[in-house]
Amino acid sequence: MNNKKVVLVTGASSGFGQLSVQLLAQKGYLVFGTSRKEHSASSGVEMLVLDVQSDSSVQSCVKQILAQTNRIDVLVNNAGQIHASMIEETSLEQAKNVFETNFWGVVRVTNAVLPIMRQQRSGHIINVSSVGGLIGAPGQGFYSASKFALEGYSEALSVELDPFNIKISLIEPGYFKTNFNSAMLQPSITYPDYDTVRDVIRSSIQNAIAQGDDPEKVARMIAFVAQSQSPRLRYRVGYEAQWLPRLKAILPDHLFRLGARKRLNLP
Numbered sequence: 001m002n003n004k005k006v007v008l009v010t011g012a013s014s015g016f017g018q019l020s021v022q023l024l025a026q027k028g029y030l031v032f033g034t035s036r037k038e039h040s041a042s043s044g045v046e047m048l049v050l051d052v053q054s055d056s057s058v059q060s061c062v063k064q065i066l067a068q069t070n071r072i073d074v075l076v077n078n079a080g081q082i083h084a085s086m087i088e089e090t091s092l093e094q095a096k097n098v099f100e101t102n103f104w105g106v107v108r109v110t111n112a113v114l115p116i117m118r119q120q121r122s123g124h125i126i127n128v129s130s131v132g133g134l135i136g137a138p139g140q141g142f143y144s145a146s147k148f149a150l151e152g153y154s155e156a157l158s159v160e161l162d163p164f165n166i167k168i169s170l171i172e173p174g175y176f177k178t179n180f181n182s183a184m185l186q187p188s189i190t191y192p193d194y195d196t197v198r199d200v201i202r203s204s205i206q207n208a209i210a211q212g213d214d215p216e217k218v219a220r221m222i223a224f225v226a227q228s229q230s231p232r233l234r235y236r237v238g239y240e241a242q243w244l245p246r247l248k249a250i251l252p253d254h255l256f257r258l259g260a261r262k263r264l265n266l267p
């Protein structure tokens with residue numbers, strides 16, 4: 001019987017997910033990564049198909065793992081999508097789609113894994129949030145809202161799961177250089193009043209990710225948190241995540257907003 005710890009990482013085809021599955025495999029975990037597309041296994045990582053927006057896809061993915069291992073020790077809810085458009089220019093359908101992946105996707109996978117973790121009386125769920133889950137980011141309003149929802153959900157869940165020895169952690173990265181930019185949505189409606197601000201914000205988000213920090217740092221943090229015997233609820237990674245929430249806590253609202261406008265070069 002294999003006594004390696006079993007870890008499931010969603011969204012492992014690129015970025016943080018891809019780097020962390022490799023690292024976790026090197027550290028001796030039995031690793032399952034996921035993508036919406038088929039990928040062959042590599043460097044000790046088995047890749048499964050999973051769309052976090054689909055109940056049946058989630059059920060089938062978890063079933064495949066349990067059929068092989070009968071346990072899941074660590075779940076990393078990493079799959080996520082960016083959304084960059086002004087709030088008023090975002091259709092309700094687009095906004096709901098962001099939540100379907102970033103929030104309900106996490107809930108779906110967590111619900112599928114929790115019965116086995118409760119039965120084991122052990123487990124660790126690591127949810128990849130964002131500095132956008134701590135600060136309402138202009139031009140990414142619904143992305144931010146989905147990560148704020150994830151923060152509240154994780155905080156509540158951590159208390160509910162204490163009696164079962166199941167830990168919850170949140171990873172809160174700033175901007176990191178991944179493929180995140182490539183999935184940016186287009187606005188569904190455009191209003192001329194937003195023309196200048198929209199373009200400035202969009203290019204500022206694109207630049208922030210393109211010139212972002214090394215994503216290996218986030219992968220190392222995920223691996224560190226997965227191995228921790230007494231993990232904390234929150235871990236911030238990267239410059240923006242370290243400083244922006246602190247500034248928000250100490251500055252009066254109007255000064256923080258002024259600083260945000262200046263940083264984004266907003267008129």
Ligand SMILES: NC(=O)c1ccc[n+]([C@@H]2O[C@H](COP(=O)([O-])OP(=O)(O)OC[C@H]3O[C@@H](n4cnc5c(N)ncnc54)[C@H](OP(=O)(O)O)[C@@H]3O)[C@@H](O)[C@H]2O)c1
Nearest residue numbers: 011013015016035036051052079080130175176178179180
């Ligand atoms: N990069 C940053 O600056 C940054 C900052 C803060 C937080 N984050 C968070 O970090 C996480 C990973 O992002 P990343 O930067 O590594 O982005 P990425 O390179 O674009 O990777 C995103 C991953 O999510 C998967 N995914 C997207 N929609 C999915 C769905 N419906 N079902 C299943 N998988 C889905 C993608 O897989 P397939 O397309 O192959 O299915 C891909 O593997 C996200 O939760 C994001 O919000 C990123």
